[in-house]
Amino acid sequence: GAGVSQSPSNKVTEKGKDVELRCDPISGHTALYWYRQRLGQGLEFLIYFQGNSAPDKSGLPSDRFSAERTGESVSTLTIQRTQQEDSAVYLCASSLAEAGVHEKLFFGSGTQLSVL
Amino acid sequence: DAKTTQPPSMDCAEGRAANLPCNHSTISGNEYVYWYRQIHSQGPQYIIHGLKNNETNEMASLIITEDRKSSTLILPHATLRDTAVYYCIVRARGQNFVFGPGTRLSVLP
Numbered sequence: 001g002a003g004v005s006q007s008p009s010n011k012v013t014e015k016g017k018d019v020e021l022r023c024d025p026i027s028g029h030t031a032l033y034w035y036r037q038r039l040g041q042g043l044e045f046l047i048y049f050q051g052n053s054a055p056d057k058s059g060l061p062s063d064r065f066s067a068e069r070t071g072e073s074v075s076t077l078t079i080q081r082t083q084q085e086d087s088a089v090y091l092c093a094s095s096l097a098e099a100g101v102h103e104k105l106f107f108g109s110g111t112q113l114s115v116l
Numbered sequence: 117d118a119k120t121t122q123p124p125s126m127d128c129a130e131g132r133a134a135n136l137p138c139n140h141s142t143i144s145g146n147e148y149v150y151w152y153r154q155i156h157s158q159g160p161q162y163i164i165h166g167l168k169n170n171e172t173n174e175m176a177s178l179i180i181t182e183d184r185k186s187s188t189l190i191l192p193h194a195t196l197r198d199t200a201v202y203y204c205i206v207r208a209r210g211q212n213f214v215f216g217p218g219t220r221l222s223v224l225p
Binding site: 004033035041042043044045048050056059091093097103104105106107108109110 | 152154158159160161162201203209210212213214215216217218
């Protein structure tokens with residue numbers, strides 16, 4: 001595709017349910033990031049995938065959060081037993097992180113998650 | 117841990133230059149300065165980056181002080197569409213991008 005695609009664009013769920021958010025990066029991009037943005041707040045780093053390296057999970061807020069990426073393609077962010085404080089926009093970004101090429105992040109439009 | 121400090125908000129008159137400051141006093145020799153902006157309800161957009169030399173592209177100019185402890189993003193002729201939150205990020209290759217709260221720039225007619 002031409003850009004980073006995220007789905008769904010909006011998700012409303014009940015407290016305690018599990019949700020899966022999907023990110024399709026730009027084809028060929030080796031790096032993929034997930035961020036969370038609460039209303040009126042800045043971006044909060046969650047997790048970073050780079051090629052076949054072990055992901056940087058240092059930003060995941062709790063063990064209810066997990067993410068996977070298959071090779072250099074789709075990534076899924078899973079939130080188990082959702083809580084109201086999980087309500088936010090979840091943004092995905094990808095970049096071409098080759099040696100000698102500076103990373104420019106390309107962001108998707110995000111998934112607006114609302115936990116009732 | 118925040119590596120950068122930016123003012124929370126700024127105003128600029130339309131057509132004038134917008135100068136957005138960023139302090140990064142603990143920057144390391146291998147860390148670059150990146151600027152992104154986020155227009156309401158959209159994902160952030162790359163603007164420019166630099167190491168120690170001043171940089172210019174079609175969007176903006178980046179001025180980095182000689183000691184690299186601070187920088188300024190310059191939008192030479194601000195328009196209403198430049199109203200956004202501007203993020204200054206310090207990062208070495210291979211590290212993740214950590215976004216702080218940024219500066220909310222309001223371009224006024």
